Amino acid sequence: MTMARSNSGSGAGPALILLAMLPAGCGDGAAPVPLLEGVADVATHADGRRPIGELYADYLGLLEQGWALDVIVESRPAGTEVALPIVALRSPQAGQAVWLLSGIHGEETAGPNAIAAAMADIAELGARHPVVLMPLLNPQGYARNWRYLNVPVYSETVDGQSVGDSSHLLPVEPGSTESRAPRASSPEAAAITAYVLRMAASYPPRYSIDLHEDDLIDEGYVYSQGIEGPADPLALLAVDILKSNGIPLKLDGQTRFGEPIEGGIIGPVTDSSIDELMSAGTVLVGGRSMPGPAAGTVLVFETPAAAIAFEQRVAAHLALIRRLAGSMATGP
Numbered sequence: 262m263t264m265a266r267s268n269s270g271s272g273a274g275p276a277l278i279l280l281a282m283l284p285a286g287c288g289d290g291a292a293p294v295p296l297l298e299g300v301a302d303v304a305t306h307a308d309g310r311r312p313i314g315e316l317y318a319d320y321l322g323l324l325e326q327g328w329a330l331d332v333i334v335e336s337r338p339a340g341t342e343v344a345l346p347i348v349a350l351r352s353p354q355a356g357q358a359v360w361l362l363s364g365i366h367g368e369e370t371a372g373p374n375a376i377a378a379a380m381a382d383i384a385e386l387g388a389r390h391p392v393v394l395m396p397l398l399n400p401q402g403y404a405r406n407w408r409y410l411n412v413p414v415y416s417e418t419v420d421g422q423s424v425g426d427s428s429h430l431l432p433v434e435p436g437s438t439e440s441r442a443p444r445a446s447s448p449e450a451a452a453i454t455a456y457v458l459r460m461a462a463s464y465p466p467r468y469s470i471d472l473h474e475d476d477l478i479d480e481g482y483v484y485s486q487g488i489e490g491p492a493d494p495l496a497l498l499a500v501d502i503l504k505s506n507g508i509p510l511k512l513d514g515q516t517r518f519g520e521p522i523e524g525g526i527i528g529p530v531t532d533s534s535i536d537e538l539m540s541a542g543t544v545l546v547g548g549r550s551m552p553g554p555a556a557g558t559v560l561v562f563e564t565p566a567a568a569i570a571f572e573q574r575v576a577a578h579l580a581l582i583r584r585l586a587g588s589m590a591t592g593p
């Protein structure tokens with residue numbers, strides 16, 4: 262499933278050469294391949310977020326711990342000049358897994374940066390528990406500060422293409438064999454969702470953690486979309502972690518989308534996101550019903566971004582990763 266490119270790199274800078282020497286995840290692993298050619302030199306929106314080449318170099322440090330690298334797809338939406346790989350990293354041990362997702366919305370930078378800061382913790386978790394890490398799912402959006410593939414920001418008139426859009430795999434209503442969309446909204450969404458379904462066979466998601474932020478809220482909240490719903494102990498733990506890291510939370514009332522909040526937590530919602538896909542008991546592939554990933558715990562964090570310094574936002578997400586990793590390492 263790894264779509265490594267052929268070995269054609271030349272004239273690369275030092276960082277690129279370093280990346281090029283890393284082994285491919287699938288295949289015979291014999292020849293060094295310029296897997297991430299070009300990433301090291303990509304200009305990244307300069308607002309304090311780390312350059313994208315540095316993040317990838319940190320993520321790929323897991324290869325030294327025996328992890329496997331999958332290049333899910335090369336992302337090159339309209340208006341971009343260099344294709345950027347969307348990658349996943351898998352722990353050496355397969356089985357009931359922790360899935361950690363981040364960077365679906367390109368302007369939400371705390372998650373991808375916090376993951377880079379948590380590599381030692383993630384490596385340790387992977388030594389004790391199967392893990393699939395998808396650290397930066399919209400690299401083009403991160404590099405150019407675009408939320409979606411096709412438009413920079415949310416709009417009521419233009420449908421923003423999210424890399425996590427799963428509408429083509431989810432039924433219009435429970436039990437229906439009609440999906441919400443006839444096809445994936447982008448090559449990226451097609452590849453990412455197909456990867457989730459394919460890899461769920463060997464790394465079935467027991468836990469799915471998706472790091473988001475929101476510029477338009479002053480108080481954050483936690484979606485708990487898994488089978489355990491709003492009573493999931495890890496959702497309660499996450500609320501405590503965010504509180505103790507100085508993140509204001511909206512403990513009751515409604516989200517900005519009108520969903521009810523209780524104790525800072527929202528139960529399962531229908532939003533065609535990759536998180537809904539992770540929690541789905543049934544999915545539709547080519548019009549046929551199939552068992553879905555059915556993750557027990559599916560948490561999505563929405564932390565306020567506008568009024569909080571980047572460093573504090575990253576620190577809060579780092580605390581979430583560390584504390585939840587410690588809890589999940591000893592869980593089922």
Ligand SMILES: [Zn+2]
Nearest residue numbers: 366369473474
């Ligand atoms: Zn988001």
